[in-house]
Amino acid sequence: MTDHPILEVENLCTTFSRGGTDLPAVRDVSFALCKGQVQGLVGESGSGKSVTLRSILGLARHYGEVRGSVRWQGQELTTMSERQLRKIRGREIAMIFQEPMTSLNPLLTVGTQLTETLKAHTDLGRRARRDRAIEMLDHVGIPAAASRLGEYPHQFSGGMRQRVMIAIALAASPKLLLADEPTTALDVTIQAQILDLILKLADEMSMGVVLVTHDLGVVAQTCDTVSVMYAGRVVEQGDVRQVLQTPRHPYTEGLMRSVPQDVPPRTQLYSVPGTPPSLFSLPEGCAFAPRCQAAGPACQTARPTLQDIAPGRQTACFHPLPATQEDAA
Amino acid sequence: MTQTVMKIDDLHLSFPVSRSLLDVVQRRPGKSVNALNGVSLELQQGETLGVVGESGCGKSTLARCIVRLYEPTSGQIHFDEQNIFGAAARKDRSYNRRVQMMFQDPYSSLNPRMTTGDILAEALRVHQMRPEAEIAPRVAELLDLVRLPQDAAEKLPHEFSGGQRQRIAIARALAVEPEVLIADELVSALDVSVQAQVVNLLLELQQRLHLTILFVAHDLRLVRHVSNRVAVIYLGRIVEIGDSETLFSAPSHPYSQALLSAAPSLDPDDKGAAIQLEGELPSPLNVPPGCPFHVRCRHVTAQCRTVIPALRALEGRGEVACHHAEEINQHA
Ligand SMILES: Nc1ncnc2c1ncn2[C@@H]1O[C@H](COP(=O)(O)OP(=O)(O)OP(=O)(O)O)[C@@H](O)[C@H]1O
Ligand SMILES: Nc1ncnc2c1ncn2[C@@H]1O[C@H](COP(=O)(O)OP(=O)(O)O)[C@@H](O)[C@H]1O
Ligand code: SF4
Ligand code: SF4
Ligand SMILES: [Mg+2]
Ligand SMILES: [Mg+2]
Numbered sequence: 001m002t003d004h005p006i007l008e009v010e011n012l013c014t015t016f017s018r019g020g021t022d023l024p025a026v027r028d029v030s031f032a033l034c035k036g037q038v039q040g041l042v043g044e045s046g047s048g049k050s051v052t053l054r055s056i057l058g059l060a061r062h063y064g065e066v067r068g069s070v071r072w073q074g075q076e077l078t079t080m081s082e083r084q085l086r087k088i089r090g091r092e093i094a095m096i097f098q099e100p101m102t103s104l105n106p107l108l109t110v111g112t113q114l115t116e117t118l119k120a121h122t123d124l125g126r127r128a129r130r131d132r133a134i135e136m137l138d139h140v141g142i143p144a145a146a147s148r149l150g151e152y153p154h155q156f157s158g159g160m161r162q163r164v165m166i167a168i169a170l171a172a173s174p175k176l177l178l179a180d181e182p183t184t185a186l187d188v189t190i191q192a193q194i195l196d197l198i199l200k201l202a203d204e205m206s207m208g209v210v211l212v213t214h215d216l217g218v219v220a221q222t223c224d225t226v227s228v229m230y231a232g233r234v235v236e237q238g239d240v241r242q243v244l245q246t247p248r249h250p251y252t253e254g255l256m257r258s259v260p261q262d263v264p265p266r267t268q269l270y271s272v273p274g275t276p277p278s279l280f281s282l283p284e285g286c287a288f289a290p291r292c293q294a295a296g297p298a299c300q301t302a303r304p305t306l307q308d309i310a311p312g313r314q315t316a317c318f319h320p321l322p323a324t325q326e327d328a329a
Numbered sequence: 330m331t332q333t334v335m336k337i338d339d340l341h342l343s344f345p346v347s348r349s350l351l352d353v354v355q356r357r358p359g360k361s362v363n364a365l366n367g368v369s370l371e372l373q374q375g376e377t378l379g380v381v382g383e384s385g386c387g388k389s390t391l392a393r394c395i396v397r398l399y400e401p402t403s404g405q406i407h408f409d410e411q412n413i414f415g416a417a418a419r420k421d422r423s424y425n426r427r428v429q430m431m432f433q434d435p436y437s438s439l440n441p442r443m444t445t446g447d448i449l450a451e452a453l454r455v456h457q458m459r460p461e462a463e464i465a466p467r468v469a470e471l472l473d474l475v476r477l478p479q480d481a482a483e484k485l486p487h488e489f490s491g492g493q494r495q496r497i498a499i500a501r502a503l504a505v506e507p508e509v510l511i512a513d514e515l516v517s518a519l520d521v522s523v524q525a526q527v528v529n530l531l532l533e534l535q536q537r538l539h540l541t542i543l544f545v546a547h548d549l550r551l552v553r554h555v556s557n558r559v560a561v562i563y564l565g566r567i568v569e570i571g572d573s574e575t576l577f578s579a580p581s582h583p584y585s586q587a588l589l590s591a592a593p594s595l596d597p598d599d600k601g602a603a604i605q606l607e608g609e610l611p612s613p614l615n616v617p618p619g620c621p622f623h624v625r626c627r628h629v630t631a632q633c634r635t636v637i638p639a640l641r642a643l644e645g646r647g648e649v650a651c652h653h654a655e656e657i658n659q660h661a
Binding site: 044045157158159186187188189191192193195214215216217218220221222240241244245254255256258259260261263265266267268269270271272275 | 377383384385490491492493520521522523524525526528529532533547549550551553554555556557573574587588591592593594595596597598600603605606610
């Protein structure tokens with residue numbers, strides 16, 4: 001990890017306004033990503049994962065207020081003009097959205113959408129674009145790819161549309177992939193195939209990846225580092241092995257424990273009590289305090305900030321869980 | 330010892346593809362989606378039977394047949410010794426009460442303009458579960474049962490979180506004191522921590538009320554956790570069925586093996602190689618002849634291409650529909 005980071009996100013804050021009230025969707029998110037690195041973003045629904053990705057790509061500023069800094073290969077994206085940003089999107093930075101149907105054009109064939117992407121973002125000639133389109137569909141596991149180029153999105157099943165989206169995102173060999181729940185709608189068999197492809201590209205083409213998911217198994221199997229989000233903030237981040245095996249933040253620990261693995265069948269599962277807070281009425285102190293068994297008096301009044309607790313490992317908690325030997329290793 | 334509450338026999342269901350009225354009227358043998366291709370199983374009193382399989386394999390179709398939302402093309406379902414599609418059972422509405430379905434998306438199945446209290450009261454009235462005077466106290470009891478606060482009765486569905494809406498759906502199903510619950514992707518849309526709360530509730534209620542549950546879900550870990558037995562479906566057929574722990578720790582059918590190996594482990598150091606399936610799920614419009622899995626199977630032989638393997642007991646395992654189950658599992 002002596003590599004320079006290609007992406008540096010610093011104190012990213014995104015605020016939406018709803019009916020005159022501010023909605024703090026993302027607060028002080030900071031992380032750095034190196035070439036070929038896969039960074040996971042996990043958290044419950046509404047915790048700000050998608051907004052973080054949209055803020056990085058400069059989409060959120062059209063409907064919300066974005067502060068902080070996003071540096072892409074040294075260039076500041078938050079202040080960049082829309083025209084310049086458009087040159088980066090799709091070519092250098094590609095995004096896979098959570099809702100595949102809304103991001104494919106229903107009026108254009110799948111082949112056209114793929115080759116148009118290639119035309120816009122690469123120097124490939126006509127023939128080469130067609131070959132590359134077939135190759136990409138093949139990669140994402142669409143059988144008889146050549147014969148399906150002429151079909152429209154509605155002729156594909158939901159899972160296949162998602163794979164087409166992935167093919168389009170990856171077609172121009174981007175250097176950074178922002179993937180929002182790319183495999184959540186897919187079966188495990190296809191999921192394994194797509195994640196393999198993303199990992200292979202990260203490895204062979206040194207593509208950096210920010211992968212949003214709520215599946216901790218997917219994180220364990222694909223990510224190098226992970227950030228855990230709660231109510232718009234990162235509460236813990238670091239090496240994936242360390243975070244998953246010895247969580248230091250009570251919320252991360254709760255998430256890990258709720259997964260039914262290594263528990264006697266048909267017994268009660270652990271569950272984090274309560275529900276996530278509304279962003280409109282966040283508690284004054286730590287947002288997790290109402291659900292936290294380790295909460296003390298300080299947690300009710302002050303908000304913990306992200307602190308280094310070990311090399312490359314940070315947590316935002318006044319009473320972090322004890323480290324075990326694993327941390328020293 | 331165990332008592333069969335429901336017996337499903339060779340269930341077939343094909344949906345006509347062309348919706349043209351002419352085709353229907355002329356009974357033209359048009360193309361059809363073969364969603365169920367001979368499903369047979371028995372539900373035992375008090376058990377949870379998990380159902381897994383890839384999207385489109387027929388899980389929801391099976392669930393919907395059981396609650397008579399779909400009528401099978403052929404085959405039978407017996408409940409309490411009675412054919413549920415027979416004329417006598419059709420007239421007897423008690424089946425609708427005794428077997429309750431909870432839907433994949435409770436948001437669309439709960440009336441957005443009715444308060445939780447009204448939704449529950451309506452269920453009680455439809456099946457005349459309680460005299461009018463006892464309805465309000467029973468609603469309170471139901472809310473308590475699924476651990477919703479009492480003020481929930483006055484609220485509309487959109488005022489609840491996803492997990493709470495699932496509880497309303499469970500409360501509504503339980504209102505009519507059913508014996509069998511059909512849970513189709515009941516918790517799939519929920520975050521893990523909330524999922525655990527709903528699953529805990531379901532397990533607890535099952536014990537208390539001696540419910541029999543058919544649990545359909547694509548989350549394999551979750552199915553393993555809640556089920557006594559599990560059925561693996563492929564292209565509208567059960568390819569393996571048996572004790573949940575046995576099946577998950579040692580799947581016997583090549584498809585079950587591939588499916589289970591694809592579930593990502595929580596341990597970053599356990600990069601257990603997923604068995605890569607060749608090709609993808611064939612369309613139910615063209616179910617391959619012979620073993621429906623043969624086009625993707627590593628162990629395929631000539632026999633597999635022509636002869637449909639029957640579900641049969643395998644020593645030390647459950648029932649498996651594969652010609653070569655013995656050889657395949659010898660090496661495993
Ligand atoms: N009303 C219908 N008309 C036509 N085809 C249908 C209908 N309902 C289901 N099908 C088809 O029947 C097959 C089985 O569908 P089903 O909904 O049972 O799948 P499933 O196993 O529940 O999948 P999922 O995991 O995606 O929920 C699919 O090919 C589906 O497209
Ligand atoms: N365009 C928008 N306008 C207003 N609020 C939004 C918008 N997009 C997201 N939000 C809100 O921001 C919060 C975080 O959302 P999101 O990032 O989508 O969560 P998730 O972690 O599930 O991806 C939520 O409260 C959501 O309702
Ligand atoms: S700061 Fe306090 S309330 Fe927040 S997670 Fe840590 S111990 Fe719990
Ligand atoms: S019957 Fe043949 S094709 Fe089918 S699963 Fe068994 S070995 Fe594979
Ligand atoms: Mg999201
Ligand atoms: Mg379904």
